Amino acid sequence: MRMRKWLSTVGVASVLMAGILAGCSKDSSGNKDSEGSKESGKPVEVTLAGWGGNPTEEKLLKQVIEDFESKHKDVKVKYEVISEQYMDVIKTRLIGGEGPDVFYLDAFEAPALIETGVLEPLDEYVTDDFDVEDFEKPLAEAFIQDGKTYGFPKDYSTLALFYNKKMLSDAGVEVPKTFEEFREAAKKLTKDGVYGFGVAPELARMFWLGESTGGDIVKDGKANFASPEVVSALQPIIDMHNVDKTAAEPKEVGANWGGEIFGQGKSAMVIEGNWAIPFLADTFPDIEYGTAELPTVDGKHSTMAYSVAYVMNGASKKKEASWKLISYLTGKEGMETWTSKGYALPTRKSVAEKLGYDKDELRASLVAGASYATVWSEGTNLPIIMNNFNNQFLSAFLGKRPLEEALKEAEKQANSEIDSK
CATH class of the missing domain: 3.40.190.10 (Periplasmic binding protein-like II)
Structure with missing residues (x-):
């Protein structure tokens, strides 16, 4: 869990909002995903940024991305590791209009970033088969503000x-x-x-x-x-x-x-x-x-509980492809692969049960706490x-x-x- 102080500066919200307004326009054809299209036959390249992890975690994430790309031939994922000063780098890029399409967001940092208006609300993208109710409630609620959902948690620990x-x-x-x-x-x-x-x-x-x-x-x-x-x-x-x-x-x-x-x-x-x-x-x-x-x-x-979500850049020109990626990464199949080695715990109850973590000798007590935990986000x-x-x-x-x-x-x-x- 990354617990860094939010570096508030006068005008940061307005600057970030200006970046959104500048970056949200569709291309001349009206296509939301302006880089790559059905007409060109080229896959849309979605950038995904995170802070990395140990070699096993990095291998697991690469496997999930490969699985996603094999099922979605129209999307290519460019994964980038930001190893130092993660949130400072993300904020700087968002201000400059060069933020990634999809990125990690710690629940601790979420309220302040949501307040700036730079994140895309995800509610309109969600379909019934995504099964929002499957997420542990306290973890999902950490990324909801004013009735809008800005991210879905990828993993957690109590x-x-x-x-x-x-x-x-x-x-x-x-x-x-x-x-x-x-x-x-x-x-x-x-x-x-x-x-x-x-x-x-x-x-x-x-x-x-x-x-x-x-x-x-x-x-x-x-x-x-x-x-x-x-x-x-x-x-x-x-x-x-x-x-x-x-x-x-x-x-x-x-x-x-x-x-x-x-x-x-x-x-x-x-x-x-x-x-x-x-x-x-x-x-x-x-x-x-x-x-x-x-x-x-x-x-x-x-x-x-400490949790991290996948969120979407509100200025992304590839929102449909970005949602496909988020929905796979936080869906049941992608989450099962990502959490299969026990380095991270699945935020979906069904995945925790399928992997046996709710009965695991060492992890059962951690899983049990998810339903009543206070999320480190206030x-x-x-x-x-x-x-x-x-x-x-x-x-x-x-x-x-x-x-x-x-x-x-x-x-x-x-x-x-x-x-x-």
Whole structure:
């Protein structure tokens, strides 16, 4: 998941809209797909941009594209990997009228880009056989704004509890089902240089917990994380680090992230996503671990979901061909191929069932969370809210100041920045 700050600038929406108006005109023949046509007999070339992935993922995507082209002889796909500063590059190209026809869009970035008007609404292209109801509802809704659909999610990951089977067995600890049990388990598991919980003290991982008791981290487009409900929900994480001494962030023990602190055996439990499974298989193949849905709070399940969609450039002159590509990539056949190795989870329920992920020993808990997850996407101001939260939450996590005080300052600063936009 790419969580970069949205670089808002005065006039960006109007500049992007001007690019659309300049690029949306049809060619003189009235044909929407001006490059290649039925008359010329040449296939329409559609550009597809993404940020790449590991070699297996790249191979899978190339296979999906080849399958698409074999079934749609009238369309040729030009795939481009943007490996650095992805969103900055995409925005620059959109402003310059040179954006790709189809491209990846992270749910985190979606609200701000949708607001500029550069994306093509997809509702009019959808046919009954596309089966929109098959998508996990929270994931699909992340790309809907004002009743219009601007993208269909290609994959996702939720968060699950990863636990070291041997450590729990040796300590006589059952897999915790509630947050109270989780905290007590962490106490019993913290010994001999091992922490019970390897934690990522950041909003992207804490959002679900902050809202677990009924609070709103974002309210009316503003930061609201200093509310009593949110502070009380997050306080246990601070206490696990500073009072119980049972939690540590990875860098405190020389690791880079949750998968590494867990794989190295320096924490008995972590909260991670699907991406940790292939990492652990490749890097720490001997570790015996299991996964479970996140501990409930007040009897309620919650988790986070991170998703990416395929979207269409509103200025594209090849909209019909672009939709053919999007509908295949996010259709049942294309999605099955793309997610067949388990590097990504399918956003379609039928595909998850067909591939057996809903019953998979390690992935079932991740799939189960998709139906009730909070998607990491909360309006156009989330980047500002996230940055201010992270700065001050970490200071409380490290024991430098009380959590309530830290979050009040962060909320004030975030809303000041929002007001001055």
